[in-house]
Amino acid sequence: MGNITAIPPLGSHELGTEAIPAEHYSSQKTFELEKEKIFKKTWLMAGREADVSKPGDYVTFFIDALEVSIIIAKGKDKKVRAFYNACTHRGAHILNEPCGHTNFMTCGFHGWVFDLEGKLADVPGEELFGDFDKSKLGLKGVSVDIWGGFIFINLDPNPDVALRDYLAPLNESFDKYLGHEDWTWSYGWRAKFNANWKLLVDAQIEGYHVDQTHRNTIAGAIPGENAPAVVYPDSIGVPAKISAYRPEKILGVQTDVALLSAKHGATSLYTKSENEFTAKDGEGVLNEDHPLWIFDAYLLFPNIVLFVQKGQILVQRTIAISPSECFWEVDFFHTGTVDTFGQLFNSEQGRIQIRDVLTEDLYTAEGIQMNFNAGVIKEVYINQQEIPIRAYYHRLMKAFKGKEVSQ
Amino acid sequence: MSHIIERPDMSHMLEEINQWALPTTEERLVKRMNSSMEDIQRFYDAMLPHLASVIDYLNQFKLADLAGEDLKLSRAALAMCEVDNAVNKWKKPTLSTGIDPLRMVKKTAFNDRKVL
Numbered sequence: 001m002g003n004i005t006a007i008p009p010l011g012s013h014e015l016g017t018e019a020i021p022a023e024h025y026s027s028q029k030t031f032e033l034e035k036e037k038i039f040k041k042t043w044l045m046a047g048r049e050a051d052v053s054k055p056g057d058y059v060t061f062f063i064d065a066l067e068v069s070i071i072i073a074k075g076k077d078k079k080v081r082a083f084y085n086a087c088t089h090r091g092a093h094i095l096n097e098p099c100g101h102t103n104f105m106t107c108g109f110h111g112w113v114f115d116l117e118g119k120l121a122d123v124p125g126e127e128l129f130g131d132f133d134k135s136k137l138g139l140k141g142v143s144v145d146i147w148g149g150f151i152f153i154n155l156d157p158n159p160d161v162a163l164r165d166y167l168a169p170l171n172e173s174f175d176k177y178l179g180h181e182d183w184t185w186s187y188g189w190r191a192k193f194n195a196n197w198k199l200l201v202d203a204q205i206e207g208y209h210v211d212q213t214h215r216n217t218i219a220g221a222i223p224g225e226n227a228p229a230v231v232y233p234d235s236i237g238v239p240a241k242i243s244a245y246r247p248e249k250i251l252g253v254q255t256d257v258a259l260l261s262a263k264h265g266a267t268s269l270y271t272k273s274e275n276e277f278t279a280k281d282g283e284g285v286l287n288e289d290h291p292l293w294i295f296d297a298y299l300l301f302p303n304i305v306l307f308v309q310k311g312q313i314l315v316q317r318t319i320a321i322s323p324s325e326c327f328w329e330v331d332f333f334h335t336g337t338v339d340t341f342g343q344l345f346n347s348e349q350g351r352i353q354i355r356d357v358l359t360e361d362l363y364t365a366e367g368i369q370m371n372f373n374a375g376v377i378k379e380v381y382i383n384q385q386e387i388p389i390r391a392y393y394h395r396l397m398k399a400f401k402g403k404e405v406s407q
Numbered sequence: 408m409s410h411i412i413e414r415p416d417m418s419h420m421l422e423e424i425n426q427w428a429l430p431t432t433e434e435r436l437v438k439r440m441n442s443s444m445e446d447i448q449r450f451y452d453a454m455l456p457h458l459a460s461v462i463d464y465l466n467q468f469k470l471a472d473l474a475g476e477d478l479k480l481s482r483a484a485l486a487m488c489e490v491d492n493a494v495n496k497w498k499k500p501t502l503s504t505g506i507d508p509l510r511m512v513k514k515t516a517f518n519d520r521k522v523l
Contacts, residue, residue, distance in 0.1 A: 190512050217502075257455075345462055360502070
């Protein structure tokens with residue numbers, strides 16, 4: 001029997017050791033390939049099913065790089081559908097709010113009305129048009145599917161792989177756990193960066209940075225040597241994951257405020273709580289057999305880092321704008337409600353700790369981008385603990401070559 | 408029978424409570440960023456010995472029922488979460504090895520893109 005508290009190996013060289021060109025973070029040519037081969041061809045996380053729980057509920061989603069806006073709406077038949085947010089009359093956006101409820105989608109320009117199935121239902125002054133077939137002027141549909149309570153869209157009308165196959169090895173257990181109705185969106189942030197969208201993904205998928213980048217916050221709570229990586233070379237949509245484990249003895253500063261917070265809840269990743277999060281259906285997802293395990297963070301190709309733990313989901317999305325610009329978002333989902341001041345104090349403490357840690361994670365990308373754009377740095381070196389970055393790069397190259405085949 | 412916890416005597420720090428009892432996390436963040444380390448430390452040192460009893464006192468009410476001086480006290484207690492790292496880790500009001508936290512704009516929903 002091995003030591004049950006042993007941490008898995010930090011990573012491997014199974015994908016090679018060559019340097020990775022900096023060009024794929026900076027060139028317009030690469031960005032054009034990303035638009036054609038990735039943003040138009042792969043599954044993109046676009047919303048949460050709970051936000052379209054009733055017929056008539058909708059959310060909108062932007063793919064900034066393509067200047068594409070998508071409507072995701074639940075029909076009267078309770079089916080979730082996705083459409084280009086483009087009136088078939090003269091091309092206006094039809095819905096402009098991030099989310100809402102409507103029985104019909106009415107264009108604010110001239111009042112063309114589409115039903116929740118996307119069919120053109122009414123045209124004011126229809127007789128004013130000439131040769132006219134309303135049945136051919138429904139909204140253009142987009143592929144959509146739901147997994148783990150998250151809505152994914154794919155601009156390809158016939159995706160090469162179904163969402164479920166795309167996300168293997170994340171199996172039905174993940175679908176069930178992440179999709180549980182107990183999860184509610186708690187809070188989130190959005191920011192704009194002068195950096196390539198993939199740099200902010202890279203920052204979250206290796207544990208090698210932890211000791212140095214986070215030396216002024218969580219050093220000691222999650223040492224770099226407790227953040228191993230695993231790659232899934234056969235997966236199409238999940239190239240890699242990293243995990244985080246507490247040290248047997250937490251080093252670094254555990255402040256009085258953190259310890260008081262830990263009496264009332266479990267929101268902070270960085271303090272061993274006296275209370276556990278509650279979470280149902282975590283079997284096969286949560287590594288609860290390991291006493292030191294905190295979370296697993298999965299790279300969902302192309303732009304999501306999904307942190308899974310007991311009672312908390314953290315989603316980081318980066319949304320490309322241009323080779324050197326992106327939006328960055330993180331969103332937190334929790335089980336349970338905040339009813340007492342103790343819980344509020346705990347939630348506040350956890351939120352502020354992770355905010356400060358994220359400010360550190362985000363600190364380097366814009367400087368890196370400058371060095372890439374200036375041609376000062378032409379390639380980057382990836383060690384075995386950083387293997388998820390290599391897996392991400394390989395996945396990207398495979399997408400550029402064409403068909404979404406895993407073998 | 409539940410035991411009723413008495414309100415801790417905070418009369419030694421009414422001025423600090425008034426200064427730090429701001430309604431939102433963002434306002435408390437800005438307050439911390441714009442304060443001197445001396446002011447932050449004075450607030451922290453005055454509150455810390457009472458923080459456990461303040462939390463226990465406030466914890467016996469429903470959050471929605473907090474009002475008046477108790478609501479103010481709750482906001483000042485939450486400000487301790489905001490100054491914690493400055494006092495115990497950075498020894499200065501702001502973190503010099505991270506982006507400006509005000510660049511991270513608070514969202515109102517998962518699909519909110521209007522904030523930025």
